Structure formats: C-alpha cells, structure tokens
Amino acid sequence: MEGMIRSELFANAMLGGTTVAVVAAVVGYFLVLRALAFASEALTDISFAGATGAALIGVNPLAGMVVLGLGAVLCLGQFSERMRGRDIEIGIVLSFAMGLGVLFLNLYAHSSASHAAAGVGVLFGSLMSVSVEDILITLALGALVIACLVVIGRPLLFASVDPTVAEVRGVPLRGLGVIFLALLAIATAISVLMIGILLAVSLLLAPAASAVNFGRRPFATIALAATFGVAIVWLGVTLEFFGPWHHVPVGFYISFFSSFLYLISLVWKRLISGSEVRQPAHADREVSHHSHG
Amino acid sequence: MDSSRNAVELRDVTIRLGRTTVQAGMDAEIGEGEFVAVLGPNGAGKSTLLKALLGLLRPAEGSIGVFGRSPKLGNRQIGYVPQFHSLESAMVLRSRDIVGFGLDGHRWGPGLGGKKRRERIDRALDEVDVLHLAEVPFGRLSGGERQRMILAQALLSEPSLLLLDEPLASLDIHHAQDIVSLVNRTCRGRGVTVLLVAHDVNPLLPFVDRIMYLANQRCRVGKPEEVITTDSLSALYGSRVEVVRSLGRLFVIGAEI
Amino acid sequence: MIDLLRYPFMQHALLAGSLTALGATLVGFFLINRGMTFACHALPNIGFAGAAGAVLLGFEPVLGLFAFILIAALVFAFLGGEHRERDIGIGVVMSLALGLGVFFLASYSGYAQRVYAILFGSILGISAKQVLASAILTLITLAAMTILFRPLLFYTVDPEQAAARGLPIAFLNVVFMVLVAVTVTTSVQVTGALLVFALMVAPPAIAMRLSRRPGAIVALALVLGQIIVIMSILMAGMSASWPVSFFVAALSFLGYAGLRTVQALGSTFGREGRTWKA
Numbered sequence: 026m027e028g029m030i031r032s033e034l035f036a037n038a039m040l041g042g043t044t045v046a047v048v049a050a051v052v053g054y055f056l057v058l059r060a061l062a063f064a065s066e067a068l069t070d071i072s073f074a075g076a077t078g079a080a081l082i083g084v085n086p087l088a089g090m091v092v093l094g095l096g097a098v099l100c101l102g103q104f105s106e107r108m109r110g111r112d113i114e115i116g117i118v119l120s121f122a123m124g125l126g127v128l129f130l131n132l133y134a135h136s137s138a139s140h141a142a143a144g145v146g147v148l149f150g151s152l153m154s155v156s157v158e159d160i161l162i163t164l165a166l167g168a169l170v171i172a173c174l175v176v177i178g179r180p181l182l183f184a185s186v187d188p189t190v191a192e193v194r195g196v197p198l199r200g201l202g203v204i205f206l207a208l209l210a211i212a213t214a215i216s217v218l219m220i221g222i223l224l225a226v227s228l229l230l231a232p233a234a235s236a237v238n239f240g241r242r243p244f245a246t247i248a249l250a251a252t253f254g255v256a257i258v259w260l261g262v263t264l265e266f267f268g269p270w271h272h273v274p275v276g277f278y279i280s281f282f283s284s285f286l287y288l289i290s291l292v293w294k295r296l297i298s299g300s301e302v303r304q305p306a307h308a309d310r311e312v313s314h315h316s317h318g
Numbered sequence: 319m320d321s322s323r324n325a326v327e328l329r330d331v332t333i334r335l336g337r338t339t340v341q342a343g344m345d346a347e348i349g350e351g352e353f354v355a356v357l358g359p360n361g362a363g364k365s366t367l368l369k370a371l372l373g374l375l376r377p378a379e380g381s382i383g384v385f386g387r388s389p390k391l392g393n394r395q396i397g398y399v400p401q402f403h404s405l406e407s408a409m410v411l412r413s414r415d416i417v418g419f420g421l422d423g424h425r426w427g428p429g430l431g432g433k434k435r436r437e438r439i440d441r442a443l444d445e446v447d448v449l450h451l452a453e454v455p456f457g458r459l460s461g462g463e464r465q466r467m468i469l470a471q472a473l474l475s476e477p478s479l480l481l482l483d484e485p486l487a488s489l490d491i492h493h494a495q496d497i498v499s500l501v502n503r504t505c506r507g508r509g510v511t512v513l514l515v516a517h518d519v520n521p522l523l524p525f526v527d528r529i530m531y532l533a534n535q536r537c538r539v540g541k542p543e544e545v546i547t548t549d550s551l552s553a554l555y556g557s558r559v560e561v562v563r564s565l566g567r568l569f570v571i572g573a574e575i
Numbered sequence: 576m577i578d579l580l581r582y583p584f585m586q587h588a589l590l591a592g593s594l595t596a597l598g599a600t601l602v603g604f605f606l607i608n609r610g611m612t613f614a615c616h617a618l619p620n621i622g623f624a625g626a627a628g629a630v631l632l633g634f635e636p637v638l639g640l641f642a643f644i645l646i647a648a649l650v651f652a653f654l655g656g657e658h659r660e661r662d663i664g665i666g667v668v669m670s671l672a673l674g675l676g677v678f679f680l681a682s683y684s685g686y687a688q689r690v691y692a693i694l695f696g697s698i699l700g701i702s703a704k705q706v707l708a709s710a711i712l713t714l715i716t717l718a719a720m721t722i723l724f725r726p727l728l729f730y731t732v733d734p735e736q737a738a739a740r741g742l743p744i745a746f747l748n749v750v751f752m753v754l755v756a757v758t759v760t761t762s763v764q765v766t767g768a769l770l771v772f773a774l775m776v777a778p779p780a781i782a783m784r785l786s787r788r789p790g791a792i793v794a795l796a797l798v799l800g801q802i803i804v805i806m807s808i809l810m811a812g813m814s815a816s817w818p819v820s821f822f823v824a825a826l827s828f829l830g831y832a833g834l835r836t837v838q839a840l841g842s843t844f845g846r847e848g849r850t851w852k853a
Binding site for chain 1: 607610612613615616658659662663664665666667668669670671673674675677678681682695767769770772773776777780816817818820821822823824825827828831832
Binding site for chain 1: 372373374391392393396398400408410411412415416419420422423424425426427428429453455458468471472
C-alpha cells in the first residue's frame with residue numbers, strides 16, 4: 026500500500042515537475058533575452074505574498090499567486106518597456122511583496138501547527154506532495170502559457186531583440202511586453218507551487234540562460250532549454266525519492282544542478298569565443314584586410 | 319507635381335521635441351526613385367524627420383505625406399535602417415535570424431520555415447555581400463558587416479522608400495563609400511526612393527540626386543551644387559559659413575557639422 | 576507605548592536597530608551610486624547559506640553569515656560585465672546559495688529556529704551583548720566612512736579621473752566591500768536576509784529624490800533610516816507578532832511610492848523634480 030502511494034506521489038511529482046520545467050524553459054528564454062532576471066525575482070516574491078495571503082483567508086494558494094501576480098503586472102505593466110535597469114524600483118516593490126509574504130506567513134504559521142507545516146511548503150515548494158487537483162490546474166495553466174507563446178513568440182522575439190525596427194514594423198511593443206509579463210506571472214506561480222519561492226527562480230533562469238550560451242537558433246535554443254529543465258527536474262525528483270537525503274526539498278537539487286549547468290555553459294562560451302578568429306565586435310573602423318566579395 | 323507621385327511630401331511642417339522646436343515651416347517634396355542625402359549639424363532634426371516619416375512621432379504643425387498617405391507605424395512601404403545601437407540580446411542570434419525578421423518578424427504564430435523563405439533571405443544576403451556570414455552570431459560581426467545585415471533586413475520586405483539613419487557614422491571612408499554604392503546599386507534598379515542621413519556629404523556626392531540640408535530650424539532642398547555653397551549655407555545657418563573645395567572634396571567650415 | 580519602552584528587549588532592539596541603520600543607509604547610498612544594489616539581494620542570501628552551514632557544523636550562525644558575505648562581497652567588487660549577463664549570474668549564484676542553505680537547513684533538524692531567524696530577522700530577541708557589538712561595528716563603519724567619504728564619492732562619480740589623480744582604487748574598493756559585508760551582516764539581524772534591501776537602499780533612494788547635494792542626501796538618508804527603523808520596531812512591538820521586517824518593507828515602500836506619486840503629480844503641473852543622478 027505504501028508502495029502504491031509512493032509511486033503515485035512519484036508520478037504526480039514527475040508530471041507536475043515536467044510541466045513546470047517546460048513552461049519555465051520557454052518563458053525563461055524570453056526572460057533572458059529581455060533582461061528581466063531581476064523582475065522575475067520580484068514576481069517570485071509577489072507570488073509569495075499571494076500564496077501566503079490566500080492561505081490566510083482560506084483560498085487555494087495557487088489562485089492567490091496567479092491573481093496577485095496578474096494584478097501586479099497590470100498595475101506595473103505600463104512600465105514594461107522601461108524595466109531594464111530599474112533596479113531600485115523593482116527592488117522596492119520586491120521588498121514590499123516579500124514583507125507582505127513574511128507577515129502573512131507569520132500570521133498563518135501561528136494560527137495552527139498544521140498551518141506552520143504548510144507555511145514551510147510555500148518556502149520550499151510542495152512538489153513531493155502536490156495534489157492531483159493542483160497538477161491539473163498546473164497543466165492547464167502551462168498549456169495556456171505555451172499556447173500564447175506559440176502565437177506571440179515571433180513578434181515577441183523581434184521586439185525583444187530589435188525593438189527599434191520592430192516598432193517601425195508595427196509590432197505592439199508595450200502590449201507584448203505586458204502580455205509577456207502576465208505569462209511570466211503565471212509561470213512563476215506554478216513554479217513557486219512546485220519548488221517554493223526561494224528556488225523557483227533557478228528553474229526559470231538557469232536552464233534557459235545555459236541554453237542561450239550554447240545555442241544559436243531560437244527554436245533549437247528553446248528546445249535545448251526545455252530539455253535541460255526537464256532533465257534536471259527528473260534527476261531531482263528521482264534523487265529525492267530514491268536518494269540518500271529524503272528531507273531535502275527538491276528545490277535544492279534543481280538549484281544545484283542548474284547552477285552547475287550554467288557554469289559549464291559559461292565556460293563553453295568562453296572557449297568558443299576564444300577560439301574564433303574574428304574581429305572584435307566593435308562598431309569601429311574596419312581594418313582593410315576585410316575583403317567584401 | 320502630381321502629389322500621388324511623390325514619395326514624401328512635407329507641407330509647412332513643424333517638429334518639436336519636448337519644448338524645443340527642431341524644424342519649423344518645412345516645405346519639401348521628394349519624388350519617387352530619388353536618392354536624397356539628409357545633412358546638417360547635430361540636433362538639427364535629421365533623425366527626428368525620419369521618425370516622423372515612420373510614424374514614431376507626429377509633427378506639431380503641418381502635414382506629412384508618404385506616398386500620399388499620413389505616416390503610420392507598420393507601413394510596409396517603408397524600409398528602415400536605424401542607427402545601430404547594440405542591444406545585448408541581439409548578439410546571440412544568428413545573423414540570418416536577425417535579417418529574417420525583416421521578412422516576417424511581425425507576424426503572429428510560429429511560422430513555417432521552408433525553402434522559399436530561406437532562399438529569399440539568402441538572396442538578400444547575397445545582394446549585400448554577406449551571405450558567407452549568415453550563420454555567424456550577430457555579435458561577432460564588425461560594424462560594417464552589421465550595417466549590411468540591417469540593410470538586407472530592410473530590403474527584404476521590398477520597400478518603396480528606404481530610410482537610413484546615419485549608416486556611415488562608424489565607418490572609415492573606404493567602407494562608407496562601399497555602403498553608399500551598395501545602397502545606390504540595390505535601390506536604383508528597383509526604383510526605391512532613398513533618404514540617407516549623414517554627416518559628411520562626400521561619400522554621397524557621386525550618387526545623390528538632391529540634398530536636404532537641415533539647420534537652424536530651417537531646411538533647404540536642392541541639387542548639391544546649389545545647396546552646398548557658402549552663400550546658401552550661410553543663409554541657412556544665419557551666420558558665416560564657408561564651403562571649401564579641396565582634394566576633390568567639400569568641406570563646410572564654421573558650422574557645427 | 577511608554578510601557579513598551581520599559582522592557583529591556585525593546586530598548587535593546589531600538590538601540591541596535593538604530594545603530595545598524597546608521598551604517599546601513601550610509602553604505603547603501605554608495606551601493607546605489609555604484610550600481611550595485613543587486614548586492615543587497617545576493618549577499619544576504621549567500622550569507623544565509625553560510626549561516627546554515629555554520630549551524631550544521633556547530634558554530635555561531637553569525638560567523639558563517641559574515642564569512643560567506645565577506646568573500647562574496649570581495650568577489651563582487653571586481654565583477655564587471657554587461658548588466659544583463661551580470662544579473663543572470665547574480666540570480667544563479669543567489670539560487671545556488673539559497674539551495675545550499677536549504678540543504679543545510681533540512682539536514683539539521685534541531686536549531687532550525689536560529690536559521691529561520693536569519694531569514695526573517697531577530698531584532699526583537701537581541702541581547703545586551705549584541706547591542707554592544709552593533710555599537711562597536713557601527714562606530715567603526717561610521718569612522719571609516721567619514722574618512723573615506725570624499726575619495727569614495729570621487730571614485731564613484733568619476734572613476735577615470737580618480738584613478739588619474741592617483742587615488743588608491745583597489746584599496747578603496749576592498750575597504751568599501753568590507754564595510755558592505757559588515758553592514759549587510761548587521762542588517763540581516765534586524766530585517767532578516769530577505770529584506771536587507773529595504774533597509775539599506777530605500778532611505779538613500781528616497782533621499783536622492785529629494786535633493787541634489789551629496790551632503791544633504793546623506794543627512795536625509797540617515798534621518799529617514801532612523802525613522803523607518805524606529806517606527807518599525809515600535810510598531811512590531813505593539814502588534815505583538817507582526818515581524819519587524821514587514822514594517823521596514825512596508826514603510827519603505829510607502830515612503831518611496833508616496834514620494835514618486837507626489838513628484839509625478841507635481842511635474843504634471845509644471846514644476847520640475849529635483850533629482851541627483853550618479
């Protein structure tokens with residue numbers, strides 16, 4: 026009996042984890058290109074406030090995260106194009122959300138012993154004990170995010186990489202920016218559900234950032250990021266279930282392996298760019314040995 | 319002139335940036351297929367004019383016509399080669415991908431690749447002599463190579479009007495001439511109207527039909543030998559400016575170029 | 576509220592918090608101007624890993640906290656690179672550190688309380704000895720910052736000129752980062768690792784929107800920091816279980832957002848805002 030329950034938990038964890046890994050990788054690719062690493066941390070903390078606040082009033086934490094995340098995006102969305110380098114503003118919002126989360130967590134944990142344990146779940150995620158209901162919601166939300174990105178992916182990439190020309194071509198920069206942030210909020214919510222607020226960012230950031238360092242073609246890079254993410258999650262879940270340390274939240278494995286992967290990708294990037302015999306990329310005077318055929 | 323034949327028409331246009339009036343009472347017509355150089359000192363409104371033509375900003379007064387219609391973002395008839403400011407994230411994609419945006423980057427959905435699309439891009443790259451760099455990450459290209467890529471990107475949508483914002487700014491004289499003759503070659507054959515913003519008229523002299531000179535909130539349009547003279551520019555600037563011809567080149571002295 | 580002030584724990588908390596805030600806001604001012612505010616997120620988290628590890632090994636968490644923060648701070652001092660890549664790197668390092676901290680935390684079932692205290696702050700449980708330590712550290716920080724203020728400001732605003740004038744750049748850098756490590760460590764005890772940013776960055780950020788002169792900004796930042804910390808501790812005390820860090824974050828947010836709103840309204844009616852840009 027215990028074996029059956031464990032295998033069901035394992036299956037649930039794998040299913041939920043895989044979904045989140047894929048969604049995080051795809052969203053993470055654009056996150057890396059749009060330089061929103063810091064903003065995604067802010068959304069993680071907003072999710073924190075959302076989850077703990079929801080738990081405090083007896084609502085499903087996932088719902089709280091999605092609602093608060095989307096709400097924050099809509100309020101701050103008008104600044105989406107100017108988010109690069111807005112470290113102070115983002116940091117202050119992030120701190121406020123974190124402060125709210127800390128408050129709610131405190132109040133929630135004090136209200137009962139079981140609540141205290143659940144509070145830990147928010148910090149470290151509940152991948153190992155996630156309910157079937159939440160998995161289905163995660164799948165649905167994940168599918169929604171991916172579907173949206175399939176539709177807007179091309180103009181979003183254009184806008185992220187070459188906004189001047191994209192704007193001239195009629196691509197709605199601000200609208201796409203807001204939509205992307207909304208998708209990021211949803212992706213963050215489901216990641217936080219699985220891995221907890223402390224470590225959700227590692228799944229959103231590191232696999233995609235590593236893939237970008239390895240690859241070149243957009244679609245291939247996204248596929249690579251998803252592969253990395255899924256592999257890391259599978260490894261983590263397996264180690265969690267069958268490895269020596271059962272009390273360690275799976276988030277640890279994910280952050281550990283994804284950081285390691287990122288390091289390798291950085292080394293790879295250095296090696297590649299070191300061995301290429303090309304002009305340094307300066308918009309400077311060209312040396313005359315360049316021949317144009 | 320029949321107005322629908324004009325690529326660009328400016329009627330009594332005043333352009334303001336914030337509280338500064340950059341240009342006032344502009345009147346000019348650019349015919350289809352013309353190659354026009356837009357010159358003038360910094361801040362005279364050259365880039366701003368291009369932005370107004372693209373629909374990125376509206377004139378405070380007057381009317382602008384592009385092929386008979388008001389400027390509007392997303393006008394497929396205009397190709398734009400912006401002054402390239404390196405966006406960090408552009409560096410990781412292949413040049414081919416960056417150029418490909420010019421074809422269909424604005425369309426929804428993932429888009430099918432396909433041989434035809436690839437061939438179209440290859441042809442555009444070949445025309446500007448950078449086909450051999452298609453697979454190279456954009457960030458590894460030199461300034462001149464990037465310029466050609468962005469030109470290919472703009473030409474891919476087969477525009478009728480090509481706007482280039484200071485494409486020669488970071489190139490030495492040799493490569494500046496290369497780019498200008500390239501623009502001339504690709505556009506003349508197709509009858510594409512060209513407005514090219516530059517600081518130095520000399521690489522452009524062999525190719526341009528007319529000059530549009532912006533300075534001191536005013537503009538003057540005409541043939542190079544009419545516009546770039548001591549009298550003409552002094553009148554424009556409202557102060558003493560001298561045009562000197564030396565070593566087969568024109569130098570404007572006394573004005574902030 | 577007067578009753579509250581009779582309790583030693585409140586007096587300790589107010590004293591330690593006030594002292595810590597002095598050093599923290601002063602250092603925070605320079606962090607903003609050097610574009611290093613990310614350090615206020617990354618360093619505490621890295622410290623968290625150190626603290627958790629220290630507990631595991633049987634040491635005082637503060638030692639592990641400080642050791643990791645110091646090493647990381649010195650590494651940050653010499654990080655260059657473009658913003659985007661740097662942010663990604665910082666994000667990854669932060670997650671790794673948090674992951675390690677989580678690992679240590681989970682591996683040691685007892686005394687988890689102490690580690691939670693690192694995450695969420697423990698100023699209300701501070702002892703007289705720790706108040707003394709805060710006082711000494713603050714004094715050292717203030718003294719050092721006073722001596723270094725002008726050269727550091729010069730270097731922050733115009734690094735090339737400063738180097739050309741022969742300022743000892745590497746020395747300045749190292750000393751500054753040591754002070755950063757000290758203030759971050761003491762701030763962690765007030766607000767917890769998760770909210771150091773609010774204490775160190777918000778008061779100077781608000782001050783920078785109110786004035787253009789460095790002297791005035793620093794004075795304003797110090798005062799604002801004091802107000803925020805003292806109010807937070809008092810309010811936390813009065814509420815009986817609401818954490819100090821929440822109040823610090825909330826008051827910072829209200830202060831900053833409020834000021835921005837007022838200034839935005841002011842400029843739509845034609846007055847120019849006065850800000851100091853680095």
